[in-house]
Amino acid sequence: MSKAALTLEEVSKHNTKDDCWLIIAGKVYNVTKFLEDHPGGDDVLLSSTAKDATDDFEDVGHSSTARAMLDEYYVGDIDMATIPARTKYAPPKQPHYNQDKTPEFIIKILQFLVPLAILGLAVAIRMYTKSESA
Known part of the structure; x- marks a missing residue:
């Protein structure tokens, strides 16, 4: 059974302690039930809502157990066309100091x-x- 792809707008509405969804590697997860148990605290998860949280998730270096836990929170796939393209940071042009x-x-x-x-x-x-x- 294939679920319809969710848009960033739809997922962004789920950004509170009572309803928290994350986008990780093109998939959407409802992590509301996990907020209290998250080792980094619920603020870490809440700060990753309404955006692609893949980099946040990968930068921490989650264990294979943590990655396996994602399956139980899976809601559906994200429509990647609704996520703004990332731009590479370019420092402003400044004269030599x-x-x-x-x-x-x-x-x-x-x-x-x-x-x-x-x-x-x-x-x-x-x-x-x-x-x-x-």
């Missing part, structure tokens, strides 16, 4: 001048010590 607020051109000039000054100072000291010893 210069922590010390020094303009970049000054840094480049100093990268050239500081070693040159050190070399000049070394040569001057060397010449001064040669002239003192003569």
